[in-house]
Amino acid sequence: ETGVTQTPRHLVMGMTNKKSLKCEQHLGHNAMYWYKQSAKKPLELMFVYSLEERVENNSVPSRFSPECPNSSHLFLHLHTLQPEDSALYLCASSPMTGGAPNGQPQHFGDGTRLSIL
Amino acid sequence: QKEVEQDPGPLSVPEGAIVSLNCTYSNSAFQYFMWYRQYSRKGPELLMYTYSSGNKEDGRFTAQVDKSSKYISLFIRDSQPSDSATYLCAMSAGSNSGYALNFGKGTSLLVTP
Numbered sequence: 001e002t003g004v005t006q007t008p009r010h011l012v013m014g015m016t017n018k019k020s021l022k023c024e025q026h027l028g029h030n031a032m033y034w035y036k037q038s039a040k041k042p043l044e045l046m047f048v049y050s051l052e053e054r055v056e057n058n059s060v061p062s063r064f065s066p067e068c069p070n071s072s073h074l075f076l077h078l079h080t081l082q083p084e085d086s087a088l089y090l091c092a093s094s095p096m097t098g099g100a101p102n103g104q105p106q107h108f109g110d111g112t113r114l115s116i117l
Numbered sequence: 118q119k120e121v122e123q124d125p126g127p128l129s130v131p132e133g134a135i136v137s138l139n140c141t142y143s144n145s146a147f148q149y150f151m152w153y154r155q156y157s158r159k160g161p162e163l164l165m166y167t168y169s170s171g172n173k174e175d176g177r178f179t180a181q182v183d184k185s186s187k188y189i190s191l192f193i194r195d196s197q198p199s200d201s202a203t204y205l206c207a208m209s210a211g212s213n214s215g216y217a218l219n220f221g222k223g224t225s226l227l228v229t230p
Contacts, residue, residue: 004160031216040125040222043161043205048216056216090160103149103168103211106218108160 003027004109006091012115015081021112023074023091030096032074033106034066037088049074050096078114086116120144123206123221132230136193140206140221143187147208147219150182152191155203155223164204165191196228 004025013019025032034046048056049068063085065077074091092106123140130136138152148169153161165180167173173180179192189208193200203223 006160033216042121042220042222043218045217050216098212100212101209101216103209105149105151105163105166105207107163108153110158110160113158 004091004093004107006089006109006112008112009110010113010115012117013078013081014117015083017081018077018079020078021076021089021091021114023076023109025072025074025091025093025107025109027093027107028095029093029107030071031094031101032068032071033092033094034064034074034076035090035092035108037090037111043090047076050100081114081116083116086114088113121206121208121219121221124224125222127225127227129227129229130196132196132198132228134196134228136191136196136200136226136228138191138193138204138206138224138226140189140208141187142189142208142219144208144210144219145184145187146210147187148184149209149211150180150189151207151218152178152180153205153207155205157202161205198228198230201227 032049036044046060047066052068067075088111090111092108094104094106150167152165154164155161170184177194181190205223206221207218
C-alpha cells in the first residue's frame with residue numbers, strides 16, 4: 001500500500017458510543033495530523049504529532065483523544081460526541097527537514113465521514 | 118480579515134476552457150504555496166507546490182505566485198470534465214511558523230461536456 005490510508009471510510013455513531021478512527025501512512029514521514037472538514041469552512045487543524053510526540057492541540061474538546069503509537073500510525077478516539085461533530089475527519093502526514101515541516105506539503109488520506117445521531 | 122481568502126464558487130465552464138482559480142492572503146511571511154484538488158468523497162490531493170514568487174508548470178496546470186500582491190493563481194488549460202472538483206489553496210511561512218498550513222475554503226469547479 002502507498003500513501004495515507006484511513007479506516008473506516010464511514011462511521012455512524014450515537015452520542016454515547018466510543019469509537020476510534022485509524023490512520024496509517026506509508027510515506028516515511030515524521031509528522032502526522034488530524035483535520036476536521038465541515039461544509040463551507042476551511043480545514044480545521046485538530047492535532048499534530050511530530051516523531052510520535054503531540055506538538056499541537058488546537059483547543060479541541062476532550063471528547064476527541066489522539067494517539068500516535070509510532071510514526072506510521074495515528075488514531076483518534078471518540079467518546080460522547082455531539083451532533084455538531086458530524087464532519088469529514090482527515091489524516092495527513094508530512095516530511096520534516098531540520099526537525100520541522102518547514103513548509104513541506106502535507107499528504108492526505110480520503111478521510112472518515114462521521115455522522116453523529 | 119481572514120488569512121487566506123478564496124471564492125467558493127461554484128465556477129462552471131465548458132470543456133476545453135481555460136480555468137483561473139485564485140487566492141489572496143494577508144500574511145506577507147507566507148512563502149510556500151500549494152494547490153490541492155479534492156474530488157467528492159475523497160481527501161485533498163496535492164496538485165502543485167511552489168516556493169516564493171514565480172510560475173510553475175506541470176502538464177495542463179500552471180501555478181502562479183505574486184508575493185507583492187499577495188495573490189496566487191492556478192490555471193488549468195484545456196479543461197476536462199474530470200477536472201470537476203473542489204480546489205483548495207494552502208500556504209505556509211515555513212521555518213519557525215509551526216506545523217499548520219493555512220487553507221482557503223476551496224473553489225468548486227464544474228467542467229461541462
